[in-house]
Amino acid sequence: MAPLPVNILCGYLGAGKTTLLNRLLEQRQERILVMVNDFGDIAIDVSLISLRSADTIQLSNGCICCTMGGGLFEAFERALRFGNKVDRLMIEASGVAEPRRLASFALAEPDLDCRAVVAVTDPQTLPERLADPRIGKVVESQIRGADAVFLSRADIASRASMRRVARLTAGLNPLASQHRALDGVFMQALAAPHDGRSLLALAPERDHQRLFASRTIALGPAPERGRLAEIIERHRHAVHRLKGYVRCAGIERPLLVQLAGGALSLDPAALPEGMQVNRLVAISPDAKALARLEADLGLAVA
Amino acid sequence: MIPTVFSARRIITMDPSRPEATHVMVSSDGRILAVGGPEEMRGRGELRYDERFAEKVLMPGFVEGHAHMMEGSVWRFTYLGHYDRIAPDGRLWKGIGSTNALVERLRDRAGELADGPIIGWGFDPLFVPGDRLSRLDLDRVSTTRPVMVLHSNVHLLTANSVALEMAGYDENTDIPGVVHTEDGALHGELQEMGAMFPVMRRVGASFRSLSGDPEAVWNFARSACRAGVTTSTDLLNELPDDTLADLFAMTGDEGYPLRLVPMLSAMSLPPEAVAVRAKELRARSTDRLRLGGVKIVTDGSIQGFTAQLNAPGFHSGIDNGIWNIAPEALNTLVDELNREGVQMHIHVNGDGASLAAIEALEAALSGHFRPDHRHTLQHCQLADRAQLRRIAALQCCVNLFANHLYYFGDKHYEVTVGPERACRMNPCASALEMGIPLAIHSDAPITPLAPLVTAWCAINRLTDSGRQLGSSERISLDAALNAITLGAAYTLKLDGELGSVEVGKRADFAVLEDDPYVLGPESLREVRVWGTIFGGKPVQAGSF
Incomplete structure (x- = not known):
């Protein structure tokens, strides 16, 4: 059943x-x-x-x-x-x-x-x-x-x-x-x-806070879609989960960027009211992996 | 229908007009006809003399104002706690001090039970040195049958490989609460109800199996009799009709030696239906099944870090404070029940919860004052003197959790609330000083059902390690004995009928081998209990 x-x-x-x-x-x-x-x-x-x-x-x-x-x-x-x-x-x-x-x-x-x-x-x-x-x-x-x-x-x-x-x-x-x-x-x-x-x-919870780190990564204005995807792809094994709305260069609608279970998607989506664009929230058991992702994204798309 | 005269070394009556006696005359229908010396035992006709207690001490039957029927059912599992404990059948279970001892006991039980799951309860890893109990330890008990150890806080369990497999857990399981070891294998410990549920339901150890079936109801009376208790609450019961029918039938049995006071769970019905049901139940009370009270649960527990604490919160550890009822909903419910004249017993552990209850009661009683309402704050462990003054002004009662001082006192001092608040927890002396009607309790099976031990805790305020928590909150032997008899009866509105040895009251007695006043306040917990006299009939512990 x-x-x-x-x-x-x-x-x-x-x-x-x-x-x-x-x-x-x-x-x-x-x-x-x-x-x-x-x-x-x-x-x-x-x-x-x-x-x-x-x-x-x-x-x-x-x-x-x-x-x-x-x-x-x-x-x-x-x-x-x-x-x-x-x-x-x-x-x-x-x-x-x-x-x-x-x-x-x-x-x-x-x-x-x-x-x-x-x-x-x-x-x-x-x-x-x-x-x-x-x-x-x-x-x-x-x-x-x-x-x-x-x-x-x-x-x-x-x-x-x-x-x-x-x-x-x-x-x-x-x-x-x-x-x-x-x-x-x-x-x-x-x-x-x-x-x-x-x-x-x-959530601020004892056991899980120890296991996971989360980081909010601010992107520069108008990153390039292909480049953004390429960088995130490189980190897809180390980063457990990633989500955020991004306005990419040359694309009219904001994209909902999601990484879940190793699969990345970038789909046009309506921006929820109050949601800040070009900020990605990333989660990983490894805080260093998040720092590396931020460094890569910062260099490339800032 | 000849009255019986019992003689005793001493009868402690709790009646100030005649504090002591040596003889008591009881009618065949279980009422006290006379209290005094031998020359005062004059009946209208023939008298029967019963001398069997001539060398023993009688007190009013003890009243446990806060216990649970689960005390009668949990013993179908194997006890694995730190403290020695006596089961309803009289079997002494020694405290568990090592993993090896635990494995050995479960192995023995596996042999006794022949087949099926092996389930333990009451385990506390804090008291067991070495590595934390794991799946591999329990695999030494059995590799073919499920083995499951429920921890004393009921929020954790440890299972063996067979039990984990039944729930579909393996090394790839990625579920919150399912613990893995460093090398990625299952550890065996499951944290919180969600992760525990799949194992418990498959092993056949759900909490539903711990409700009041006939054996549990009888076991509850067996535990009570061993402790000299003749009246006990079952402080949270949904009381559906089938349960109720069982309770009427069992307490109606001639041989059932306990007055049961179940409290209707306010969460089991829509708020507007609670008062109606409570009043309907009250009208159906018998002399042994006393109905009509309502229980409301607000927060969780202090040792489980789920109590609602005011600032600065927990001393150390993570605050997981929960509400079982929203403060606004509490206000509405308390107002409704007070207006309808239904007595409430409100579970409040942390001072945030007692504050919410005080505010709800203030609002309700300002709108509709009921003389002699006897609404009772249960546990009320962390109320400070300012809160107690408000409780006194509201004319509410408190039933304080004195046993916590001994059983959890060190943990409260060191971990949960810190030294200052640990030293004013369960403030019995302050409550009495302010004229607040006081009861003290065990919350069995959380701690053992034994009012004399509870009284000892309130008198001495000693922890397991011998630390004294706040000498100013100690109470006298007289006051403590009052709290486990008349005091507790008062919170149940039964003080006119039991709780002291007085003419006209029910002939319920605790029969003691030792005299509390001779052993003295420091040794009160060593007083041996022979059993009880219930409704005029002697009932020896272990005889039924």
């Missing part, structure tokens, strides 16, 4: 997780098993509910919602018992859950397939949340641990606050893609595998 794909939605209280989840449930054609941290968080759209029992909610589109009140262990065991009756597991994490803890289950368990972790943020309140001494750290870890950041309430938030939050989140997690709508790009991001190792390297 193929492992069950898992997505994790995290974000602090009121960030818009449930709204996003409900819209995903409306759109999706597959059978989704939804797992919520506790019953307090279940706010599934009433029009979707067809049956409600003690600890699960059956949705009219065939999806199932269950609680993980009994603890993560039991929740994952129960989810796995659904077997091939479901196509995808969506976890709506509690407002104070760290995605790293949830994702580690899906990464380790052979019967699960960990796909994108999404951090949902409310642009109107995020700066305040991050500054709150009680919960700032959790909110930060949610963004740092995500593959994709969803900025909710794009329709009502002011442009200024959207820009500010886009910048804030890009600063915390330069590797994550940013989204404002449930479009094809977001769906693609949702299906991508979770990038556990490199994201963990960004």
Whole structure:
């Protein structure tokens, strides 16, 4: 049996997780098993509910919602018992859950397939949340641990606050893609595998900080595409992960430069708001390899 | 229906109007009819005299205000901890001091169990010299059966090669928490739940298997009886209907010698449904199954670095502070439960968590003051005097984790919170000085269920290495004995019914071989327990 794909939605209280989840449930054609941290968080759209029992909610589109009140262990065991009756597991994490803890289950368990972790943020309140001494750290870890950041309430938030939050989140997690709508790009991001190792390297965590080094490399204006690719290729074995948006000479649209699993891609992409161009974030277990990459890039394309 | 008169060397009553007695008369339905000397045992009719405790000491049955049913179930695994420990069946398990001793014990158990997985619990590598326990050590136990050692902090485990293979782990595994050695092979240690999960579910050692099946419920009573405990909490239970039916059936058994006080987990239901369920449960209470209280868990643990600490945070080590409930959600829940008149037991280890709970309670009680609410802060290990003054003003109770002083005190002093805060942890004397109702607890199975040991910890504040943590927070023998009887009963709203030896109260006693006042405060933990009298019926430890 193929492992069950898992997505994790995290974000602090009121960030818009449930709204996003409900819209995903409306759109999706597959059978989704939804797992919520506790019953307090279940706010599934009433029009979707067809049956409600003690600890699960059956949705009219065939999806199932269950609680993980009994603890993560039991929740994952129960989810796995659904077997091939479901196509995808969506976890709506509690407002104070760290995605790293949830994702580690899906990464380790052979019967699960960990796909994108999404951090949902409310642009109107995020700066305040991050500054709150009680919960700032959790909110930060949610963004740092995500593959994709969803900025909710794009329709009502002011442009200024959207820009500010886009910048804030890009600063915390330069590797994550940013989204404002449930479009094809977001769906693609949702299906991508979770990038556990490199994201963990960004997080200030004891064991992984020792294992990985990360470095932000500033490029000069308008590097030449072929030359840039050639240099990165030379370092592709030593550098574990690299990502950034670059404006190359003679190319109108910015390029999303990514190195993952030894494969390099440079694709035209829309620049997320607040994202700085010509900065690459690189991660490697070997800090010296990053220094060498920076030196090469600096000499060649500065 | 003839009343029974028990005589004893001494009866410590905890009743200030008659602190000592030698005789107690109990009715056949388990109530105390008279307390005093031989000439005061006058019944309306015939009396039966029971002299078997004439050379022993009676106290009110001890009340454990914070323990878990897991104390009854975890013993199905093999104990590998540092401290000597007695299982519910009375078997003494010596502490483990070396890897060889650990391997030998697991080998013995492998023989006893004949087949299937071999699982250990309670292991603490800090106490075992030499290389860290690895897969290769456990391969010496078995190369054909899975072997798994759960560490005492429950956040780590070490597995043998067979168990690792079952989870699909090999040298190419690149998963956070799966540890490799220098040469790239699997080490065998798995860190944090995610990495542990695939092994635990395949080996058949999930946490669900540690919930309260009938054997666990009976084992819990066996452990309690050995410690002189006649009333104990099970401080976090989802209490679904099938569990509840089991609990009613088992506690309803004539021979079941423990009053159980399970607390409903507030996380198991939508916030607005918690109060409704709690009140419904309260109405179904029996004399042996006391329902209606609610447990809320805020932060993690200090020794696990997951507690919420105010600045300057942890003394050393990495701060992994977690919230199990968002502070805003805590405010809402506390307000709702207080408004509905439901008593709360709020788990708060770090001072950041106790502060959040104090703020939530302040808001809730300002909006809706309930006399005699008895909301209780559980653990509350790092509250400073300023926080205690606020707790006193709110008329809340504290149930402090006195056992931590001995079992984790050195670690707190040296590593987690440093000397100053370690010396004011679990501030029993300050709480009493400010008039805060005080209980002290074991959190069994985290530390052993043994209220006299807990009282010894609160009195002496000595660590395992003999260091004294803050002499000013020591309490007297009288105060400590109160905290494990009436004090704990008060936090459960049961002080009108048990916790002291008084006419009309339940005839629950701890039966002691030694007199705590003769052995004295320094030696209190050496007092031997014969068993209990439960509802007027003697129950010897190990007899059931």
